[in-house]
Amino acid sequence: MSSAGQGPRHVTTQQLVDLVLDPRDPGYEAAAARHAGTVRRRWYDQPLVAAGAVVVGFVLAVSWVHTHRSAPQAAKVHDQLVSQVRTAESTVTDLTRTAAGLSAELERVRSRALAGSGRLVRTLDREQLLAGLTAVHGPGLEVTLAEPKTSSTPTDAAGRATRGPTTTPHILIDRDVRSVVNQLWSDGAEAIAVNGIRLTTTSAIRFAGDAVLVDLLPISSPYRIDAIGNPDTLITGFAASDVASRYQTMASARGIGFSFTQQSALDLPGSANTPLRYARVAK
Amino acid sequence: MPERAGRRRQAFTAIIAVLTALLGFAIVLQVRQNSGSDNLANLREDDLVGILDDQNARADRLRQQIAELEDSLRQLQNSGDRSAAARQQAIQDERALSILLGTVPAAGPGVQVTVADPAGKLGPEDVLDVVEELRGAGAEAIQFGNVRVSTDTAFTGNPGQVSVDGTAVTAPYVVLAIGDPKTLDTALNIPGGVADAVRNAGGQLRVDERASLTIEATRTLPTPHYASPTGH
Amino acid sequence: MIGALALVVGIVVGLILRPTVPTWLEPYLPIAVVAALDAVFGGVRAQLDDVFDAKVFVVSFVSNVLVAALIVYLGDKLGVGSQLSTAVVVVLGIRIFGNAAAIRRRVFRA
Numbered sequence: 001m002s003s004a005g006q007g008p009r010h011v012t013t014q015q016l017v018d019l020v021l022d023p024r025d026p027g028y029e030a031a032a033a034r035h036a037g038t039v040r041r042r043w044y045d046q047p048l049v050a051a052g053a054v055v056v057g058f059v060l061a062v063s064w065v066h067t068h069r070s071a072p073q074a075a076k077v078h079d080q081l082v083s084q085v086r087t088a089e090s091t092v093t094d095l096t097r098t099a100a101g102l103s104a105e106l107e108r109v110r111s112r113a114l115a116g117s118g119r120l121v122r123t124l125d126r127e128q129l130l131a132g133l134t135a136v137h138g139p140g141l142e143v144t145l146a147e148p149k150t151s152s153t154p155t156d157a158a159g160r161a162t163r164g165p166t167t168t169p170h171i172l173i174d175r176d177v178r179s180v181v182n183q184l185w186s187d188g189a190e191a192i193a194v195n196g197i198r199l200t201t202t203s204a205i206r207f208a209g210d211a212v213l214v215d216l217l218p219i220s221s222p223y224r225i226d227a228i229g230n231p232d233t234l235i236t237g238f239a240a241s242d243v244a245s246r247y248q249t250m251a252s253a254r255g256i257g258f259s260f261t262q263q264s265a266l267d268l269p270g271s272a273n274t275p276l277r278y279a280r281v282a283k
Numbered sequence: 284m285p286e287r288a289g290r291r292r293q294a295f296t297a298i299i300a301v302l303t304a305l306l307g308f309a310i311v312l313q314v315r316q317n318s319g320s321d322n323l324a325n326l327r328e329d330d331l332v333g334i335l336d337d338q339n340a341r342a343d344r345l346r347q348q349i350a351e352l353e354d355s356l357r358q359l360q361n362s363g364d365r366s367a368a369a370r371q372q373a374i375q376d377e378r379a380l381s382i383l384l385g386t387v388p389a390a391g392p393g394v395q396v397t398v399a400d401p402a403g404k405l406g407p408e409d410v411l412d413v414v415e416e417l418r419g420a421g422a423e424a425i426q427f428g429n430v431r432v433s434t435d436t437a438f439t440g441n442p443g444q445v446s447v448d449g450t451a452v453t454a455p456y457v458v459l460a461i462g463d464p465k466t467l468d469t470a471l472n473i474p475g476g477v478a479d480a481v482r483n484a485g486g487q488l489r490v491d492e493r494a495s496l497t498i499e500a501t502r503t504l505p506t507p508h509y510a511s512p513t514g515h
Numbered sequence: 516m517i518g519a520l521a522l523v524v525g526i527v528v529g530l531i532l533r534p535t536v537p538t539w540l541e542p543y544l545p546i547a548v549v550a551a552l553d554a555v556f557g558g559v560r561a562q563l564d565d566v567f568d569a570k571v572f573v574v575s576f577v578s579n580v581l582v583a584a585l586i587v588y589l590g591d592k593l594g595v596g597s598q599l600s601t602a603v604v605v606v607l608g609i610r611i612f613g614n615a616a617a618i619r620r621r622v623f624r625a
Contacts, residue, residue, distance in 0.1 A: 027575050028561040031568040045569040050521040052573040056551040057525020063548045065529065066536045081331040088338035095345035095496055102352040109359050113369035120373055126504065127380040127513060132434060136510040163488035175408065190510040201383040201434045204419030211333060217344065218337045220330075228510040266515060272348040276379045279423040279461040282390035282497050 074268065095101035102271075128270075129191070132200035135270040136191050138228040139263060141235055143180050145172055145247065146222035146257030171256055172221060177214075178226050179243045181205065187237030189227035193268040195219040200271045222257060231262040317493060366422040382424055385431035385502045393461040395491045401487035403443030410445050411438045413458060417478045418506035420470035422460040424498050428452040431500040448502075454486075464492035493510055518558065542591070543584050546600060549607040553578040554616035563621045579607070 042279045095110050128134045192199045203215035211218040238244055247258040362368030381387045425432035430447040440446045460467055468490045472478045481488040554576035561567040583603045590599030
């Protein structure tokens, strides 16, 4: 802060407080005091003010231009992506609701129409449940596998995470999820869903490009495998399995997330029916 | 004069009330934005693209499902004898499901896969790979050795001593799958895929396409004790 | 009012020319902006208080920028560049608010 012309000053607390609370530039005060109230017009007054103001305006404009130039396409693309994702998510929610509503209505119409075919209906219901077509709930086990947390994500000037020099390598692949699922079936699971995708007679857990696909739908870490069944049998069986010890070791050696907990109430969604195209009943 | 002052005071109070209300509103909005914010803005581009693909895939799936449901509903509603139509649909569904679940023998085009394991190095998970690949390629019915494969089929054991659903099987493993022969064959033989993995473990994998094969093995339908339909 | 006019002229020139800021100058841009705003608000307030002085206006602006730049430059060399930059911006920002408040008091209560 310029203190025009005055000698060394002791900066007292009061002055500091004044500085922050009521910062009248002491420069102006001092200059005014010096001129003792008379307004003196010097030859260089106007041009100086003009020059100073031009520079100030210029600096402000340059800064504006610079900021808006260097918030480049990346930011715009990013925002576009975010809004696209939000739209897609809400579309999925709407569609899910529609599908559920239609499914319920079909069920209603059917059961009214099939009032006299009790056995057929009961068999069909059981088959649909086992095949993964109907939403189910029940107690069971939840197993979670997660990629190890990366230490830091690179950020750009705005503090948003940007594309790093390399994408995080995957330690967990489809095989790992599959192993857990296989073990759970072996331990007596009656219905299993991975990241909310119900496993059916035709769903496969595979790896494509950068993502694990369950039933052709991509999912990402953390992988949550929910199994409905006898919670005690499931946990005892799973805890004692080779699969569990393998991932325990991985957790301590490579930092993956691995946990399994009993659940008293799991809700698994149903999946869509796939029509048969090649197989028929053999006589 | 005093009235003027009084009215001015009223005006000020009104303005203050409005401003405070706005402030409260803004606070709530901001809090809601920050807590309910789904963190999307902080994700990297790659992740966002991934999520977008994911959501689009699900949306397509759902649209297909909705079309099928509407179809079934229409069939029922348009039929003269709703009972008969419903029964027809139900029987068809039941037949399809029993094939998928493995309670009845099935026939159709497909492949016969023979997996030899002379070194005894193939374990349950390697074998599961083969089955999973077939599933992913659209196999509608699979038989592994003498055991019918279904949703809850589990492969256990150790390298060289594999069991399917508790039944021990011995190499060479013969797997029958009904589906599109070409697709199934290609899926198994993708470079770097299951066939290569088997070979790397010292085994061999051979795929024979068949215009028609029969899967005889069946299984009994288990009764779920813990899973119950939601909403019933 | 020549000040206001000149300010507008400067802004227009800057928007028209659209100069690219060299990378080494980038970290000092925020400080320059805040110092510029501080000079503007300080000048307007001084004008309203009838103590405006052209020389003080220019010198304070220039010296603020230079001193702040020096602090940030040293800070960069010592590894606390961004923090010091923040500090400079905060302090100048407070001054701006104070001047703005004073202006407001002047204008709305005559």
